[in-house]
Amino acid sequence: MSxxxxxxxxxxxxxxxxxxxxxxxxxxxxLAWMNSEAVKKTLxxxxxxxxxxxxxxxxxxxxxxxxxQVLNDLRLxxxxxxxxxxxxQKKDIACHTGRETCFYRSYEDNxxxxxxx
Amino acid sequence: MSxxxxxxxxxxxxxxxxxxxxxxxxxxxxLAWMNSEAVKKTLxxxxxxxxxxxxxxxxxxxxxxxxxQVLNDLRLxxxxxxxxxxxxQKKDIACHTGRETCFYRSYEDNxxxxxxx
Numbered sequence: 001m002s003x004x005x006x007x008x009x010x011x012x013x014x015x016x017x018x019x020x021x022x023x024x025x026x027x028x029x030x031l032a033w034m035n036s037e038a039v040k041k042t043l044x045x046x047x048x049x050x051x052x053x054x055x056x057x058x059x060x061x062x063x064x065x066x067x068x069q070v071l072n073d074l075r076l077x078x079x080x081x082x083x084x085x086x087x088x089q090k091k092d093i094a095c096h097t098g099r100e101t102c103f104y105r106s107y108e109d110n111x112x113x114x115x116x117x
Numbered sequence: 118m119s120x121x122x123x124x125x126x127x128x129x130x131x132x133x134x135x136x137x138x139x140x141x142x143x144x145x146x147x148l149a150w151m152n153s154e155a156v157k158k159t160l161x162x163x164x165x166x167x168x169x170x171x172x173x174x175x176x177x178x179x180x181x182x183x184x185x186q187v188l189n190d191l192r193l194x195x196x197x198x199x200x201x202x203x204x205x206q207k208k209d210i211a212c213h214t215g216r217e218t219c220f221y222r223s224y225e226d227n228x229x230x231x232x233x234x
Contacts, residue, residue, distance in 0.1 A: 004228050017134050019145055026143030028136055031199035043224065075220040076229050078212050082148035084220040095195050103192040103201040107160065111121050112193050 005036055009081040015051060018083040020061075020094065023072045029094035030102040032061075034083060039074075046071045048085055067091045122153055126198040132168060135200040137178075137211065140189045146211035147219040149178075151200060156191075163188045165202055184208045 010016050014036070020029040032050040034042070038058055041049040045060070048069035052059040062068030069087035076083060095102040105112035127133050131153070137146040149167040151159070155175055158166040162177070165186035169176040179185030186204035193200060212219040222229040 002227055004224070007229055017148060019136050019148060021145055028138055028145060028201050031134060031136060031194065074224040076222040076224070077148065077219040078214050078216075078221070079219075082219070084145050097195050099195075102194040102196075102199075104195070105193040107121070107191040107193070110119055112124055 005039065007080050008036070008039065008076060008083070009079065010036065011081070015053075016081060016083055018048075018050065018085050020048060020069055020085045020087055020089075022089050022094075023086045024088065027101050028103060029069075029087070029089060029100070039083070042071060042085070043074065048087055062090060065091075065093075067093050069094070122156065124197050125153070125156065125193060125200070126196065127153065128198070132170075133198060133200055135165075135167065135202050137165060137186055137202045137204055137206075139206050139211075140203045141205065144218050145220060146186075146204070146206060146217070149176075156200070159188060159202070160191065165204055179207060182208070182210075184210050186211070 008016055015033040017031055018034045019031050022029055035051045038049045038051045048061045050059045050061060068090040073086040092100055100117055104115050104117050106115050125133055132150040134148055135151045136148050139146055152168045155166045155168045165178045167176045167178060185207040188204060190203040209217055217234055221232050221234050223232050
């Protein structure tokens with residue numbers, strides 16, 4: 001493995017949390033996970049590739065929906081255990097619910113209220 | 118426990134990843150972790166409280182540095198296993214390195230290059 005990939009501190013399951021942020025709107029779209037293969041594949045393809053924990057395999061975001069996340073920049077945090085993926089979200093939808101972002105619930109009065117986004 | 122806190126899916130260690138985003142600049146500042154107590158304390162104090170995995174205890178962000186993250190909104194994602202904390206970053210510094218954000222390294226030519234931020 002290259003030296004740069006070793007600077008990423010994957011957890012005991014070989015995964016690192018990856019935050020996807022829309023480069024044009026600045027919105028945080030989702031949090032997913034990457035293993036080292038997903039990181040390399042993201043750079044290779046130029047579009048976000050995650051590791052699906054439920055399906056236990058690589059997941060090219062948008063491969064079935066067309067909602068690709070075109071890579072703009074990949075950032076690593078100070079202690080190397082989180083990644084920020086700056087992307088251009090195709091079709092302006094990141095969430096499987098059809099919303100722009102997965103973070104559409106806001107805390108209010110002891111409950112989560114759905115935002116219109 | 119209240120119903121709303123049960124909608125958060127904490128992992129096997131009782132933690133959920135929390136992304137802090139600056140409400141004024143839109144910058145993603147850091148990724149940290151919260152347990153249920155940290156989530157409640159964040160709402161109670163109106164400033165971000167995380168769970169420090171290295172120190173194994175609650176951590177009021179800014180308690181020693183003054184770099185508090187004043188709470189603007191708390192968001193939950195579609196599957197309940199990630200939190201977005203919208204904050205106003207006091208002193209404009211989130212990172213322990215003195216930088217505005219922890220995500221100051223950018224991938225370039227098989228290495229991580231430090232950005233001037």
